[in-house]
Amino acid sequence: MADHQDTGTDRPGEVPLGTLLVDSGVLEQDKLDQALTLQQQWGTRLGDILLAKGWVRAIDFYQTLARHNNLPFVNLLKEPLEAELLTEDDIDLYTEYLVVPWRRHNGRLTVLMADPGKRAMDFARQHFGKDVDFAVTSKFDIMWELQHNEDAYLSHQAVYALSEHDFEMSARQVFTGPQLLVIYLLLMLLLLSLTMFPIATLVTVNMLIAVFLLFNFGMRAILTWVGGDRHIDVKVTDNTVKTLDDKELPTYTILVPMYKEPEVIQYLAASLRQLDYPLSKLDIKLILEEDDEETIEAAKKLGLEGIFEIIRVPDSLPKTKPKACNYALHFARGEYVTIYDAEDRPEPDQLKKVIAAFRAAPDNTVCIQARLNYFNANENWLTRMFTLEYSLWFDFYLPALEALKIPIPLGGTSNHFKMEVLREVDAWDPFNVTEDADLGVRITQLGYRVGVVNSTTFEEANSRYGNWIRQRSRWIKGYMQTYLVHMRSPIELYRSLGHIGFWGFQFFIGGAVLSTLLAPILYFMYIFWLATDTHAYDIVFPPLVLYISLINLLVGNGYLIYLSMLGAFKRHLYYLIPFGLTMPLYWLMMSVAAYKALWQLIHNPFYWEKTLHGITSYNPDNNEHKAEDRA
Amino acid sequence: MHKADRLESFLVFIVVTVLLCLCSIWLLSHNYVNEFAMSRWAKVLSVLDSPEIRIEHLGLIYPHFPVYILMPFYYLPGLDSGAAPYFASLLVGAILIGTWNFHLAEKKYSLRVRILLILFVCSHPFFLWGVLTGAQHALSLLMFYWLYLALVRLVNVQDVRSFIMVGLALALYFFIDERTFYLFIALLPLISIIAPQRMLSESTSSVYLIIAAPLAISVASWAYLNWIFHDDAGLFLSSADSSFRGVWQDTPHVDWLRAYGGDFIVPTLVTGLYALLAYPVLLWLLYHAKRHRILLGSTLVLLLHPVVASGLATGNYFLSHPMDMIFLFSAGIMAGVVLIPRETRRARISLILLLALSSVTAWFVFPWYQTTDMQRWRTAVMGESLQDTSPGDIELGLWLKQNRQLTLLDDKAAYRVIVARGDARHLVLPFSSEYKVNLKYQWPKIEQIAVSEPGYVHDGQDYLNQRFPELYANGMPGYTLVYDYMHWRVYRRLSMRAGT
Structure with a gap:
């Protein structure tokens, strides 16, 4: 302790920190000059800029900061804190103020802070009492100590916070009792009806399917029409982005969950550095699993700048991305937060566009989804089809859903949240394997709005068939979970979403699943009819059903193919347009995935199908990277 | 403003x-009847009066939408006399004018100017012919108006929705009007004038694919329906009766085709001249579009599109008269007036004067190479009463109305009969299984058979004469002649006769 008190007392507090750093030989003068220029531009503190740029080592900086403030410095790695001083409920406050109780000596508590100033000290005195001493430590060490000491609590919170606060909204229970009862009664009714009135029942079922598919197609046609409007497209212009003042931009947290991707980290860091956003206002969390030593070591070796923080997620079940994100959220300091996957390449101005979109949107808009597309679209047939699908989904459907106030199932990455509300709604459901889609619906149900912004994040399209089936089956299973969760109280859902929102949810979420399940049955019936010219179906296809079925077969399928072409057209991916003609084969693959998803929903609902990334042969940065297995 | 415009446009529609x-x-009242209108109305009666209503019974060799439009009128009392097609057609024309008024009001045209514009557009004989013949022309005008608005949007906005609108307009057009093929082909080279040059340079084929795909879906769907219901996907193109083939069978009777059929260049030029004489107001559009560079391309397309389509259709022996295509200029001019910015008072006055002049000059060029139908329509407009074209059909229809036994009848030959009868109940028509079964017998087992004189149907024998070539002349065992008047005979089963 005496060592700490000696340190930093040899200089008066009024000597500027930058000068102190230069005089100490830990910072070059020209870097200081650059940092001071950036400070004028960004409006953040010098220390944040120096750390963000990596121009000074964290340990050197915090030691100098301690001297600057005439406070002792504590190296938490060598002198860890007393765990019993920590309070579980205060973890978010520790993170927000970068303050942590260290040790108690002679009745006085020493409080460590990474950002010594009036705000942090007032908080400490108010929270811990007046008998406190202060010392400085590294913010990275504070994070590490919090994780190290509270991992059990944080893990529990990450997994169970939502289900404990609002069980109805969690997918922890797949089917509720009433849902099982309804399913059972419907099955019984169907069987009874089939026994007593077989033909009439089959005709009715056939009619219901035909009408459902007609509405399903109609819904997609409407979404494409609405999404095709130019005015829906340009939400934030380049000029709006230019008018944003860097000084007024808030701190932005970026969560990057990774698993066994050591080779990607340097490219990911490069990609994030290219973001057009003051680096010192970025709070990037590399979320790594505790057992993923390879990636952790790779991250350490790179000696990343201070904007990157490694969050180690303790090994526990379910080992899913939402759990990891929930865990990391405790350490997030941004006013806004977003998620990127390791191989994502967001457009550089995305964060600024999102800020502008939030400012222009109604106050209750708490989430903005950026568009997703693929950088390896032209790798093979599968990536082409995947790109066609995503172009339609993100460039037409989602903007239209926003315009029509229908719940938006968020995409896997590049969804940007207001931090306060994300925490308030208990963030992601770790039991839902498409936690993002579920969160989009949950947010809307709680009276908030989800928006869409005209900025794209480029991802890696799945280029292998088995891998694609695994990924898609997880997505469809997640949609099933999401549908079941939000349909536990259909009347409540109807009240909260309104007419359009409710029916939009039925067809966009429920319809997407049901149509993929029905498709192979209908295809089989059709091919059988073509092959045999049988008249066996005549009895269950009375004229009206026949005509609706024909509309579905011809106009429905024809226009769904056309819609996929439009997606490529809008994206100017003209070479993909002819591939839209092969869309029915892609739908068949979806059906395979859908049946796998249904099987898993019953037998292994929370299992997170691992999807391989980094397997593309296409490399836009001329960088080679591969990963074995990532979530 | 918009609410007031809508209300006012509704009043315009009513007036x-x-x-x-x-x-x-x-x-x-001067005895004008349109064969097309009658045949479509007969289809509606036949299908809706049959025990099992099936779309395929309408036949798949002509666009169906005009028939679907007529179906609600079947249920309206008082329209069973055959007035429904004319009423439906003029309603569509009134909707077009109401829509135009709304668009003009949006452009801040004063009520007085709008009244004058509407008056002169509506008094143009080509427009009147389009909306009063009871055929699908009024729908075609409405679709052309939409198509042209979509094309101009493509020029101005260049968003995806513009492409969707053009594509959908063409796709829907196919189900309304068999001229779509020619309008589409004529549009293909013209797209290069109006489509965004950047897109064309990046991928010409994509622009065409996106515009053409909806029409391709329509055509493929129709071919599929032809296949599943008639075992021949190309029936709608190959059948001699198909309206998609136009009037090629009547070439010897059509002056225009005798003069220009099979050629493209000359009929195109002639049509162009004819169009300028009938619509001198086109020059006004061109002159004013020239001052708004972005609209010049779309106005040029408007000028060339129906003319080129007319040339193509004449070259393929489809078109009976260029007016069959260039009457669409009425809708095109309406769209053009909406899209060219409202300018000086002088410009508006010149527009009104040229529209008035068009209405006059068109009456003068109307008789040129006129078809029989045009000639009859013009005569009726002049107030001269026409003679019935098929008094025998009407007489039989009236007779069958009184003698309502189950009657075997081929509607291909007898659509006028069905319209005159006012309904198709107790008529056994070719689409029904009962008809097919009876034709399989050596001697049909039906209460009555109505058969036309062989050769009466000029474009081919009806089914009854094909199956029973001696029926008209000699009757058949077990049946006796109960009606014989002007090309029609009715045979009744002896046992039935004894019973009646």
Whole structure:
């Protein structure tokens, strides 16, 4: 302790920190000059800029900061804190103020802070009492100590916070009792009806399917029409982005969950550095699993700048991305937060566009989804089809859903949240394997709005068939979970979403699943009819059903193919347009995935199908990277 | 403003409907009837009066939408006399005018100017012919108006929705009007004038694919329906009766085709001249579009599109008269007036004067190479009463109305009979299984058989004469002749006769 008190007392507090750093030989003068220029531009503190740029080592900086403030410095790695001083409920406050109780000596508590100033000290005195001493430590060490000491609590919170606060909204229970009862009664009714009135029942079922598919197609046609409007497209212009003042931009947290991707980290860091956003206002969390030593070591070796923080997620079940994100959220300091996957390449101005979109949107808009597309679209047939699908989904459907106030199932990455509300709604459901889609619906149900912004994040399209089936089956299973969760109280859902929102949810979420399940049955019936010219179906296809079925077969399928072409057209991916003609084969693959998803929903609902990334042969940065297995 | 515009446009719709109704009554009271209108109305009666209503019974060799439009009128009392097609047609024309008024009001045209514009557009004989013949022309005008608005949007906005609108307009057009093929082909080279040059340079084929795909879906769907219901996907193109093939069978009777059929360049030029004489106001559009560079391309397309389509259709022996195509200029001019910015008072006055002049000059060019139908329509407009074209059919229809036994009849030959009868109940028509079964027998087992004189149907024998070539002349065992008047005979089963 005496060592700490000696340190930093040899200089008066009024000597500027930058000068102190230069005089100490830990910072070059020209870097200081650059940092001071950036400070004028960004409006953040010098220390944040120096750390963000990596121009000074964290340990050197915090030691100098301690001297600057005439406070002792504590190296938490060598002198860890007393765990019993920590309070579980205060973890978010520790993170927000970068303050942590260290040790108690002679009745006085020493409080460590990474950002010594009036705000942090007032908080400490108010929270811990007046008998406190202060010392400085590294913010990275504070994070590490919090994780190290509270991992059990944080893990529990990450997994169970939502289900404990609002069980109805969690997918922890797949089917509720009433849902099982309804399913059972419907099955019984169907069987009874089939026994007593077989033909009439089959005709009715056939009619219901035909009408459902007609509405399903109609819904997609409407979404494409609405999404095709130019005015829906340009939400934030380049000029709006230019008018944003860097000084007024808030701190932005970026969560990057990774698993066994050591080779990607340097490219990911490069990609994030290219973001057009003051680096010192970025709070990037590399979320790594505790057992993923390879990636952790790779991250350490790179000696990343201070904007990157490694969050180690303790090994526990379910080992899913939402759990990891929930865990990391405790350490997030941004006013806004977003998620990127390791191989994502967001457009550089995305964060600024999102800020502008939030400012222009109604106050209750708490989430903005950026568009997703693929950088390896032209790798093979599968990536082409995947790109066609995503172009339609993100460039037409989602903007239209926003315009029509229908719940938006968020995409896997590049969804940007207001931090306060994300925490308030208990963030992601770790039991839902498409936690993002579920969160989009949950947010809307709680009276908030989800928006869409005209900025794209480029991802890696799945280029292998088995891998694609695994990924898609997880997505469809997640949609099933999401549908079941939000349909536990259909009347409540109807009240909260309104007419359009409710029916939009039925067809966009429920319809997407049901149509993929029905498709192979209908295809089989059709091919059988073509092959045999049988008249066996005549009895269950009375004229009206026949005509609706024909509309579905011809106009429905024809226009769904056309819609996929439009997606490529809008994206100017003209070479993909002819591939839209092969869309029915892609739908068949979806059906395979859908049946796998249904099987898993019953037998292994929370299992997170691992999807391989980094397997593309296409490399836009001329960088080679591969990963074995990532979530 | 918009609410007031909508209300006012509705009033315009009502007033135009009433005025067009009066015109239509005038024509019908002078015995004008349109064969197309009658055959479609007969289809509606046949299908809706049959025990099992099936779309395929309408036949798949002509666009169906005009028939679907007529179906609600079947249920309206008082329209069973055959007035429904004319009423439906003028209603669509009134909707077009109401829509135009709304668009003009949006452009801040004063009520007085709008009234004058509407008056002169509506008094143009080509427009009147389009909306009063009871055929699908009024729908075609409405679709052309939409298509042209979509094309101009493509020029101005260049968003995806513009492409969707053009594509959908063409796709829907196919189900309304068999001229779509020619309009589409004529549009293909013209797209290069209006499509965004950046897109064309990046991928010409994509621009065409996106515009053409909806029409391709329509055509493929129709071919599929032909296949599943008639075992021949190309029937709608190959059948001699198909309206998609136009009037090629009547070439010897069509002056225009005798003069220009099979050629493209000359009929195109002639049509162009004819169009300028009938619509001198086109020059006004061109002159004013020139001052708004972005609209010049779309106006050029408007000028060339129906003319080129007319040339193509004449070259393929499809078109009976260039007016069959260039009457679409009425809708094109309406769209053009909406899209060219409202300018000086002088410009508006010149527009009104040229529209008035068009209405006059068109009456003069109307008789040129006129078809029989045009000639009859013009005569009726002039107030001269026409003679019935098929008094025998009407007489039989009236007779069958009184003698309502189950009657075997081929509607291909007898659509006028069905319209005159006012319904198709107790008629056994070719689409029914009962008809097919009876034709399999050596001697049909039906209460009555109505058969036309062989050769009466000029474009081919009806089914009954094909199956029973001696029926008209000699009857058949077990049946006796009960009706014989002007090309028609009815045979009744002896046992039935004894019973009656």
